[in-house]
Amino acid sequence: MDSVDSERKLKCKKCGSRFKYPERLEKHQEIAHNKKKEKCRACGTEFHSLENLRKHKKICKEKV
Ligand SMILES: [Zn+2]
Ligand SMILES: [Zn+2]
DSSP, X not given: OOTTHHHHHSBOTTXXXXXXXXXXXXXXXXXHHOOSOEEXXXXXXXXXXXXXHHHHHHHHHHHO
């Protein structure tokens, strides 16, 4: 009987914002929390830009 319940399901875990639609939540996470990050496959370290990842890969290879 709680109509608000369905809205509560879609909640951003990082900031607590609520969304009515899954697409909205995904879009929010992309923009607000930079969900789409570049990730190094070798060590799993995440980077905000492809440029930083490229720089890291050179060092990462030397380490491994
Ligand atoms: Zn959020
Ligand atoms: Zn790495």
